[in-house]
Amino acid sequence: MAIRIFLTGGTFDKEYNELDGTLFFKETHLPEILNLGRNRVPVEMRTLMMIDSLQMTDLDRDTIVHNVSRCEDEKIIITHGTDTMVTTAQAIAKEVTNKTVVLVGAMIPYKFGSSDGLFNMGAALAFVQTLPKGVFIAMNGRYFTYDNCVKNKKTGKFEEIA
Amino acid sequence: MAIRIFLTGGTFDKEYNELDGTLFFKETHLPEILNLGRNRVPVEMRTLMMIDSLQMTDLDRDTIVHNVSRCEDEKIIITHGTDTMVTTAQAIAKEVTNKTVVLVGAMIPYKFGSSDGLFNMGAALAFVQTLPKGVFIAMNGRYFTYDNCVKNKKTGKFEEIA
Amino acid sequence: MAIRIFLTGGTFDKEYNELDGTLFFKETHLPEILNLGRNRVPVEMRTLMMIDSLQMTDLDRDTIVHNVSRCEDEKIIITHGTDTMVTTAQAIAKEVTNKTVVLVGAMIPYKFGSSDGLFNMGAALAFVQTLPKGVFIAMNGRYFTYDNCVKNKKTGKFEEIA
Amino acid sequence: MAIRIFLTGGTFDKEYNELDGTLFFKETHLPEILNLGRNRVPVEMRTLMMIDSLQMTDLDRDTIVHNVSRCEDEKIIITHGTDTMVTTAQAIAKEVTNKTVVLVGAMIPYKFGSSDGLFNMGAALAFVQTLPKGVFIAMNGRYFTYDNCVKNKKTGKFEEIA
Numbered sequence: 001m002a003i004r005i006f007l008t009g010g011t012f013d014k015e016y017n018e019l020d021g022t023l024f025f026k027e028t029h030l031p032e033i034l035n036l037g038r039n040r041v042p043v044e045m046r047t048l049m050m051i052d053s054l055q056m057t058d059l060d061r062d063t064i065v066h067n068v069s070r071c072e073d074e075k076i077i078i079t080h081g082t083d084t085m086v087t088t089a090q091a092i093a094k095e096v097t098n099k100t101v102v103l104v105g106a107m108i109p110y111k112f113g114s115s116d117g118l119f120n121m122g123a124a125l126a127f128v129q130t131l132p133k134g135v136f137i138a139m140n141g142r143y144f145t146y147d148n149c150v151k152n153k154k155t156g157k158f159e160e161i162a
Numbered sequence: 163m164a165i166r167i168f169l170t171g172g173t174f175d176k177e178y179n180e181l182d183g184t185l186f187f188k189e190t191h192l193p194e195i196l197n198l199g200r201n202r203v204p205v206e207m208r209t210l211m212m213i214d215s216l217q218m219t220d221l222d223r224d225t226i227v228h229n230v231s232r233c234e235d236e237k238i239i240i241t242h243g244t245d246t247m248v249t250t251a252q253a254i255a256k257e258v259t260n261k262t263v264v265l266v267g268a269m270i271p272y273k274f275g276s277s278d279g280l281f282n283m284g285a286a287l288a289f290v291q292t293l294p295k296g297v298f299i300a301m302n303g304r305y306f307t308y309d310n311c312v313k314n315k316k317t318g319k320f321e322e323i324a
Numbered sequence: 325m326a327i328r329i330f331l332t333g334g335t336f337d338k339e340y341n342e343l344d345g346t347l348f349f350k351e352t353h354l355p356e357i358l359n360l361g362r363n364r365v366p367v368e369m370r371t372l373m374m375i376d377s378l379q380m381t382d383l384d385r386d387t388i389v390h391n392v393s394r395c396e397d398e399k400i401i402i403t404h405g406t407d408t409m410v411t412t413a414q415a416i417a418k419e420v421t422n423k424t425v426v427l428v429g430a431m432i433p434y435k436f437g438s439s440d441g442l443f444n445m446g447a448a449l450a451f452v453q454t455l456p457k458g459v460f461i462a463m464n465g466r467y468f469t470y471d472n473c474v475k476n477k478k479t480g481k482f483e484e485i486a
Numbered sequence: 487m488a489i490r491i492f493l494t495g496g497t498f499d500k501e502y503n504e505l506d507g508t509l510f511f512k513e514t515h516l517p518e519i520l521n522l523g524r525n526r527v528p529v530e531m532r533t534l535m536m537i538d539s540l541q542m543t544d545l546d547r548d549t550i551v552h553n554v555s556r557c558e559d560e561k562i563i564i565t566h567g568t569d570t571m572v573t574t575a576q577a578i579a580k581e582v583t584n585k586t587v588v589l590v591g592a593m594i595p596y597k598f599g600s601s602d603g604l605f606n607m608g609a610a611l612a613f614v615q616t617l618p619k620g621v622f623i624a625m626n627g628r629y630f631t632y633d634n635c636v637k638n639k640k641t642g643k644f645e646e647i648a
Contacts, residue, residue, distance in 0.1 A: 446627065
């Protein structure tokens, strides 16, 4: 069965608007990332939203939980901004117990050359195939369970709580 | 405990010699790849050789097996050219049974911009943390056991034998 | 005699802050750009400021004019944000008549991979060696005199006035 | 009038064959380079051959001279391997005197990420617009006349003869 990828935006997919010098979202770069990685794992992608996770509302989060819950796939990756990734992971864990869900993000936009996105996506695809049922966060080579993870706002790194 | 990475060369680490237009090996790009991926998993690297896997002799292969066997680490990644990766995996599996060993390569050199190396390395690091003891090949999002994997010479892709 | 390069910032040198997702200036990437281009023309670089050209004040502009005017070099390149590049060119032209001055910018930051900065810098270095005395703007393969150039705010492109 | 670009191959356009690990030519990357540079100078491209300049025969060189000579354009850029670039420049200079011809190459293939191709192409486009009639070589920010240029085989750099 294919791995389901839900796209929500985040740093991963930010682009530079050369007309006004701001960062914005156009469309996802996931197909490009998977193509560059010569990915051969069957995946099904669906864009749920394309936003900065600081802008994510409760309603947006409900949409994500709802999609994870109702889809038939048992292995699910969610691309997500890092700032509220843990909050969304916890919301999913409340409702979904019989699937392997991996949330993944990036510190640098894929389009900016020196992105960690390609590395993180490779890891997320590996983790979702091998981890047991549960909700996980995959960042920079590591994985965390939804209930033992926090983003350190000073360093930008994800850490265990305890 | 840190993950052990043994470096043997392969496409991963090929560079372009601008004086004579040939491809050659200088030194590994693994630290650069892990840095770009903002990797936070503790790793220990050691270069065993820096060669094209078509040039790999039985003696070279013995060196790899010996190092995998005698090191104290239980989780080991080996960067390796794709052409004889399966042969090396089989040689390791004959001698080593109590460790998780993941061989990983690339189709395009890391230095050539559009490399799958960053993606593959992210996946290899994830697989070595989550797969059980055994010898595996990790390429392009997938993993294979050493005894059920072949490189399709026409397409360049790794496939199950059966 | 070496070519003088005055650095003032602009899109050229913007970077992505991975802690808060904003764009900012740290230090110039010009040495990196010239190195990548394997530049062999002798240059002397000096950073005058490192700002977005929309933030440039009259005082900043005076600083640029003063430096162009007083330096002994006869061939001068100025890296500059595109939004007020023409204004600065006109200010220089009022005071400086016996030098070849080329202002150059970029539409995409150098660090963002798909930048026009490398191309523009190659062109600016060529133009400053071959154009007569005067003040010019070099963007995207073309050159314009300071008094016949405008940035089209809708398309982001530089055009002749008439 | 548009600038004519004749394409002959060279390091510029080399690619990596991921099936057998060799370098080869497929098609030119010039349109991609000009697009990345957001080039706005009208150009007309024509591929004459797509080869390593060490493989270039007298007949190939005749083809280039013939095309430069008979075309109506007065400003011509030729992409060319660096190893025999000077020989071709001299052959052109024997036959063509009323045009500005600029030969340009690269030390690193465009597809390999850290290429000088983008920088060199920006410079070539600037030089062809501003230099007088004659045959020139443009490499790494500098330009040389066809009769005072040699490639230093040890350093890979172009230098004046005297």
